[in-house]
Amino acid sequence: MRLDALIFDVDGTLADTEEAHRTAFNLAFEQLGTGWKWSRTDYRRLLSTTGGKERIARHIASLDLTDGERAELVARIPHMHAAKTRFYSAVVRDGAVPLRPGIARLLDEAATTGCRLAIASTTTAVNIDALLHATLGTRALDLFGVIACGDQVAAKKPAPDIYLLALQHLGVRADHAIAFEDSANGLRAATAAGLWTVVTPTLRTEAHNPDDAGLVLPQLGDPQAPLVGEPGGRLRECAWLSFAELSSLREEALS
Ligand code: XBP
Numbered sequence: 001m002r003l004d005a006l007i008f009d010v011d012g013t014l015a016d017t018e019e020a021h022r023t024a025f026n027l028a029f030e031q032l033g034t035g036w037k038w039s040r041t042d043y044r045r046l047l048s049t050t051g052g053k054e055r056i057a058r059h060i061a062s063l064d065l066t067d068g069e070r071a072e073l074v075a076r077i078p079h080m081h082a083a084k085t086r087f088y089s090a091v092v093r094d095g096a097v098p099l100r101p102g103i104a105r106l107l108d109e110a111a112t113t114g115c116r117l118a119i120a121s122t123t124t125a126v127n128i129d130a131l132l133h134a135t136l137g138t139r140a141l142d143l144f145g146v147i148a149c150g151d152q153v154a155a156k157k158p159a160p161d162i163y164l165l166a167l168q169h170l171g172v173r174a175d176h177a178i179a180f181e182d183s184a185n186g187l188r189a190a191t192a193a194g195l196w197t198v199v200t201p202t203l204r205t206e207a208h209n210p211d212d213a214g215l216v217l218p219q220l221g222d223p224q225a226p227l228v229g230e231p232g233g234r235l236r237e238c239a240w241l242s243f244a245e246l247s248s249l250r251e252e253a254l255s
Pocket residue numbers: 009010011012018021049050051052053120121122123124127157186
């Protein structure tokens with residue numbers, strides 16, 4: 001079956017960004033004097049809510065407040081999130097967060113074959129632009145023909161909406177594309193959109209149940225960062241997921 005597009009999640013998939021997000025949230029809370037500070041444990045729990053604004057709203061809902069206090073904080077969420085995005089995008093623009101192993105290689109291999117590339121992410125366009133320019137430079141805009149993200153859809157992951165929007169903008173059928181994700185919410189969103197999905201968990205999402213995934217790998221691997229136990233585990237040709245093997249694994253899975 002033809003393969004017309006690869007659609008990538010951003011946070012946790014293109015790059016392991018969530019520690020930088022957590023730091024940015026805490027810098028914003030400190031700047032705005034909320035007195036909040038999310039620990040790694042807090043944030044791992046809060047990550048089950050996709051969307052930074054939604055995550056702040058969930059935190060507010062957990063606090064013991066009067067109705068007036070709660071309403072005042074809820075009204076400040078957009079301002080808090082804008083401050084967080086300024087902190088986050090500045091850190092990423094400075095190059096603090098690299099792409100995960102194998103991402104740049106697979107993007108180039110896919111683009112060389114004429115396979116189109118897209119993004120389907122819950123984060124904001126500002127954050128995505130900062131990451132792509134810091135890691136891929138000006139060629140990023142040539143590589144990704146479609147970037148579906150943030151508030152372009154009302155229902156965020158695990159709803160399929162952001163993937164359906166990416167497919168619509170690509171003009172590609174779901175069964176002619178592959179999704180790449182890191183989390184349970186992301187896998188549910190991609191699967192619900194009809195996409196065969198490769199899951200590469202991070203430390204924060206390794207406990208998520210990837211049963212519906214087409215393929216689960218610790219990361220995509222590279223000649224310089226070969227996957228332990230490969231070839232011979234889930235891969236047959238080499239110790240990293242090549243575009244050629246990705247295509248044949250999907251072909252077999254769907255035939
Ligand atoms: C992960 C998310 C985002 C980020 C924070 O997005 O859920 O909310 O955690 O970014 P992805 P924002 O779909 O790329 O995994 O604060 O901009 O939402």
